[in-house]
Amino acid sequence: MAESPITPRAKDFATWYQDVVLQGDMAEPAEIVKGCMVIKPNGYAVWEVLQRELDQRFKATGHQNVYLPLLIPESFLKKEAEHVEGFAPELAVVTIAGGKKLEEPYVIRPTSETIVGHFFSKWIQSYRDLPMLINQWANVLRWELRTRMFLRTTEFLWQEGHTAHSSHEEALEEVVRMLHVYGDVAENVMAMPVIRGVKSRAEKFAGALQSYSIEAMMQNGLALQAGTSHDLGQNFGKAFDVQFQSKEGKLEYVWQTSWGVSTRLIGGLIMTHSDDKGLVLPPKVAPRKGVIVPIYRKEEERGPVMEAAEKLALSIGAHVDRRDGQTPGAKFFHWERQGVPVVIEIGPRDLAAGNVVLKRRDTGTKEVIPQDTLVAKFNETLDAMQTDLFAKARQRLADNTVTANSLEEVRAILDDVTAEKGGGKFVMAHLKDDPANDAMLKEFRATVRNIPLEDHYDGPGKCILTGEKVPQRVVIAKAY
RNA sequence: CGGGGCGUAGCGCAGCCCGGUAGCGCACCUGCCUUGGGCGCAGGGGGUCGCGUGUUCGAAUCACGCCGCCCCGACCA
Numbered sequence: 437m438a439e440s441p442i443t444p445r446a447k448d449f450a451t452w453y454q455d456v457v458l459q460g461d462m463a464e465p466a467e468i469v470k471g472c473m474v475i476k477p478n479g480y481a482v483w484e485v486l487q488r489e490l491d492q493r494f495k496a497t498g499h500q501n502v503y504l505p506l507l508i509p510e511s512f513l514k515k516e517a518e519h520v521e522g523f524a525p526e527l528a529v530v531t532i533a534g535g536k537k538l539e540e541p542y543v544i545r546p547t548s549e550t551i552v553g554h555f556f557s558k559w560i561q562s563y564r565d566l567p568m569l570i571n572q573w574a575n576v577l578r579w580e581l582r583t584r585m586f587l588r589t590t591e592f593l594w595q596e597g598h599t600a601h602s603s604h605e606e607a608l609e610e611v612v613r614m615l616h617v618y619g620d621v622a623e624n625v626m627a628m629p630v631i632r633g634v635k636s637r638a639e640k641f642a643g644a645l646q647s648y649s650i651e652a653m654m655q656n657g658l659a660l661q662a663g664t665s666h667d668l669g670q671n672f673g674k675a676f677d678v679q680f681q682s683k684e685g686k687l688e689y690v691w692q693t694s695w696g697v698s699t700r701l702i703g704g705l706i707m708t709h710s711d712d713k714g715l716v717l718p719p720k721v722a723p724r725k726g727v728i729v730p731i732y733r734k735e736e737e738r739g740p741v742m743e744a745a746e747k748l749a750l751s752i753g754a755h756v757d758r759r760d761g762q763t764p765g766a767k768f769f770h771w772e773r774q775g776v777p778v779v780i781e782i783g784p785r786d787l788a789a790g791n792v793v794l795k796r797r798d799t800g801t802k803e804v805i806p807q808d809t810l811v812a813k814f815n816e817t818l819d820a821m822q823t824d825l826f827a828k829a830r831q832r833l834a835d836n837t838v839t840a841n842s843l844e845e846v847r848a849i850l851d852d853v854t855a856e857k858g859g860g861k862f863v864m865a866h867l868k869d870d871p872a873n874d875a876m877l878k879e880f881r882a883t884v885r886n887i888p889l890e891d892h893y894d895g896p897g898k899c900i901l902t903g904e905k906v907p908q909r910v911v912i913a914k915a916y
Numbered sequence: 917c918g919g920g921g922c923g924u925a926g927c928g929c930a931g932c933c934c935g936g937u938a939g940c941g942c943a944c945c946u947g948c949c950u951u952g953g954g955c956g957c958a959g960g961g962g963g964u965c966g967c968g969u970g971u972u973c974g975a976a977u978c979a980c981g982c983c984g985c986c987c988c989g990a991c992c993a
Binding site for chain 2 (some may be wrong): 441448451454465467468470522525526547576578581582584587588592649660662663664696697698699700732733734737762763764765766767769770772781783784786793881916
């Protein structure tokens with residue numbers, strides 16, 4: 437594709453984000469389908485890495501994958517009052533199929549709790565069938581008013597775990613366990629620090645007793661909900677009659693959970709690490725960790741250089757940029773924009789000296805090293821970059837998290853923040869968990885992101901709105 | 917859905933106000949030459965000007981309608 441300049445973050449953060457996605461060849465707007473995007477090979481490869489990392493962890497915690505229908509009978513949605521109310525505005529409905537009007541319309545799944553409820557009721561009879569631990573990798577569709585690639589599109593890819601348990605305690609353990617799986621992948625794979633916490637009542641999932649989330653901070657200080665895990669209580673169990681016979685022989689409703697992360701993670705990844713030169717991918721999610729750019733001047737140099745390049749590539753599993761007619765300079769720019777962690781140059785001079793040149797994407801540092809140390813140095817550089825990216829992001833989170841002890845302070849901090857200007861903050865304040873209080877924050881377009889599990893900033897205090905004593909501070913921020 | 921911007925070659929744009937049959941840069945193709953951070957020169961291919969209707973002898977250009985994209989808000993993973 438044609439490669440244009442990237443708008444600097446400081447000038448226009450939203451445009452910068454778009455430029456990075458486009459220039460990194462991650463995705464593009466579907467254009468012919470409103471609100472949808474095409475995830476291109478580079479973007480999909482990152483998704484595959486995330487899928488693999490997550491799926492491994494799901495399996496390790498006892499879950500199995502299934503696939504459920506895309507179409508859900510409309511009546512299903514209505515069985516859980518709060519659920520239908522929450523999703524009704526964003527549903528797409530199929531009313532005609534096979535040339536005939538359907539007796540009962542289907543909705544295209546916005547999520548699968550209802551259809552899971554139906555099948556759980558078929559599959560579960562006894563406590564021996566519990567816990568039931570399933571997950572599905574799927575697409576879902578929500579008619580969004582405003583879309584941004586990866587962050588919010590009408591159709592997106594995600595994973596939704598659904599589990600049923602015999603007790604609330606066990607279900608809650610599951611909810612928290614999966615929240616920590618998400619936190620682990622976010623921090624240790626994506627190098628994206630997150631705050632694990634409980635959603636406020638106003639922000640919880642429609643139909644859940646309680647929702648948990650991991651919240652990340654983007655480079656402009658805005659929050660991104662990067663994953664959610666819900667305690668569904670017995671709400672869907674009751675709506676879909678999911679009962680089991682206990683050891684004691686009593687019929688009881690199951691306790692369910694659901695949890696999900698989506699392709700939105702890729703948006704978070706981009707807005708956490710990338711810079712004005714383009715995409716920056718932490719080594720652990722980079723589909724291509726290293727690329728070798730061969731350099732030769734004369735035709736007789738070409739053979740030996742290519743040979744050395746191929747051999748080195750094999751030793752570290754790197755890709756050789758064999759394209760002819762492209763100058764090395766053009767190739768460097770190309771791979772830089774693709775976020776490749778390490779680019780290795782090898783030319784006649786290196787060949788003569790037995791060296792290679794190693795360039796690290798995030799710091800831009802170049803190092804000349806002996807060829808026989810490449811494997812070690814390459815891996816070491818990847819590790820260092822992974823560690824440094826996380827440290828840098830964590831520092832940014834710390835630097836932009838502040839405390840406030842009154843509504844006025846919160847306002848002063850958040851009032852003038854927009855996505856364009858950047859400079860958003862996470863404000864830690866005491867606030868009672870009451871939807872009426874969340875509503876007060878709307879005035880400056882902020883929301884309660886979550887109530888952290890780890891007590892980041894002191895203990896109990898007085899609610900900045902009502903003066904009531906509350907156990908801890910909550911995270912207030914503007915969000916995507 | 918409200919406000920703003922935009923839609924002309926694969927990409928970025930000019931032309932539109934003042935109607936006369938489409939141009940520039942990059943990319944692409946051919947040849948030569950080059951290659952350690954976006955090589956150069958020469959030649960060449962490619963567009964029913966987002967869609968529709970209307971006004972006109974004639975519409976990229978004017979009018980009306982529609983569609984899509986981006987930004988800002990309300991809604992949301």
